[in-house]
Amino acid sequence: MKIIIIGAGPGGYETALVAAKRGVEVVLIEAGPVGGTCLNEGCIPTKSFCKNAVVLDSLHEAETFGVTGLSYGFDFGAVTARKNAVVEQLRGGVEGLLGHKNITLVRGKASFKDAHTVVVTSPAVPTELPTVISSETEGRVEKSEYTADYIIIATGSVSASLPIPGADLPGILTSKEILDITEVPDRLCIIGGGVIGLEFASIFKSFGSEVTVLEYFKEILPRFDSDLSKRLKQSLGKRGIEICTQAQVTGIEILRCAQDDTTYRVSFTRKGKEETVEADKVLMAVGRKANVDSLNLADVGIEFTPRGIVVDDKTMQTNIPHIYAVGDINGRMMLAHAATFQGIVALDHIMGVENQIDLSVMPAAVFTTPEAACVGMTEEECKEAGVPIKSLKSFFRANGKAVTMGETDGFCKLIVAVESGRILGCHLYGPHASDIVQEACALITRKATLKEFETIIHTHPTLTEVLQSAVHG
Ligand SMILES: Cc1cc2nc3c(=O)[nH]c(=O)nc-3n(C[C@H](O)[C@H](O)[C@H](O)COP(=O)(O)OP(=O)(O)OC[C@H]3O[C@@H](n4cnc5c(N)ncnc54)[C@H](O)[C@@H]3O)c2cc1C
Secondary structure (H helix, E strand, C coil), X not given: CEEEEECCCCCHHHHHHHHHHCCCEEEEEECCCCCHHHHHHCHHHHHHHXXXXXXXXXXXXXXXXXXXXXXCCCCHHHHHHHHHHHHHHXXXXXXXXXXXXCEEEEECEEEXXXXXXXXXXXXXXXXCCCCCCCCCCCCCCEEEEEECCEEEECCCEEECCCCCCCCCCCCEECCCHHHHCCCCCCEEEEECCCHHHHHHHHHHHHHCCEEEEEXXXXXXXXXXXXXXXXXXXXXXXXXXXXXXXXXXXXXXXXXXXXXXXXXXXXXXXXXXXXEEEEECEEEECCCEEECCHHHXXXXXXXXXXXXXXXXXXXXXXXXXXXXXXXXXXHCCCCCHHHHHHHHHHHHHHHHCXXXXXXXXXXXXEECCCCEEEEEECCHHHHHHCCCCEXXXXXXXXXXXXXXXXXXXXXXXXXXXXXXXXXXXXXXXXXXXXXXXXXXXXXXXXXXXXXXXXXXXXXXXXXXXXHHHHHHHC
16 A cells, blocks of 8 residues: 655654554655654744743742852853754654655655646655755756555645734744744734744743733633633733733834834734734734645645645545545644644544544643643533533642642643533643643543542642542532
8 A cells, every 4th residue: 555645744754654664655745844843843942942931930930949149141042052953853853763664755845736646846856765955956846746545635734924014024923933033022022812822922921021912812722711711811911921812903013123123013903992012023823824725736626625624524534535634734623743643543544444543632732831731621612512511620729749849820620521420621721731631631532430530549749639639629
């Protein structure tokens, strides 16, 4: 069996590796560096910055822990260099893995010629092994064609923008560009209070910027449990991050422009009033759009909408049975692990392997300080579905480990079905929320009830006891 996979992000390359290990012949086509958005301009570089933020925050409160007389500086160039080194190290690891004998890595941009043929426009020759584009082939455009029994599209997404005056001014940053700025801005305005916007808000607040977040909806993180969103907003507010919700951004203009010193004015309306924010940098973080443009989907008849390629939610199959679409490209859940597991679901379907992955139980984390995380149904979703629930809450201020860490800001909410006693959702913010949520994810995936959870012993003192405390009240 032969499969073409287009895109070597976490959707594409992880699927390629699993397929290769199962003996499938894989042609993996990638237009940029392997690892995709996640490794090169998403999860990994941002989490590298998050670590710098944590170190700085710890230094700021060192005296609380009896460390006195500290004197330190902040070298942002070193922060960026460390981030680049982390990315390169991991990319090297992925390139090594893709050297598997069953994988042919083709460097270039793919588009469909017909439903069975993919054309790759490539600045380099296809190779059996991962290559670095050599200087002899650089600049030379070559076209090659590939056919296979099955094709998996995993071309990811790109940053979206707002159709407002000034959105395309030079210096308005995307999430990719902000990773490579050379100085920490004194004032940073972030348009969008979703996951990406809030992570950068939290990072740059720790780095010393004055941060303002403008969010169109009533709450930040609009798709999260509203109780969690409200509390996280308060928590970030306490750290000094200015968050304006119900703010409709109407335009961006350059207020002053001197060499290396541009000031922007961002205008927005809130509750019928015109308001403005001045900033030295503006980050556009209003979501991402599926990367469908270069694929020639319409000519081949692959169904897609502005949200992405339409797929069957159980198999990831498109309307053309031998073509699948996984990850951000189908717009279902723009998360790295979602892309990977959708890829495995698609592969299993192709190979006729039964799988038990439940894609509806998808954990998500926001790497702010403090972190937020969730899995399963929100209270609002349960209400909409008419499922009677009780919600059980606990607070990190009552958790022994959190108190020893001096990180007591946080809460945890478990959603439990009244009739069956099944745990349906978990929503929390606080230290290490992204790790704690994994236990709830395991319980929900295994359809565990509250009674079953109560029999599980938790190590003391650990942060995971917030889950136990929620149950015990
Ligand atoms: C700033 C930021 C932070 C993030 N943080 C997290 C996080 O902490 N956790 C998390 O789970 N998710 C995070 N994400 C989301 C995560 O990065 C994506 O959900 C994930 O990368 C999607 O994987 P994918 O394989 O679908 O697509 P991608 O990773 O986008 O990979 C697609 C690949 O396809 C290639 N490609 C595109 N078109 C073509 C073509 N025509 N021919 C050949 N190749 C092509 C691209 O070059 C790219 O390498 C973050 C995203 C951003 C932007």
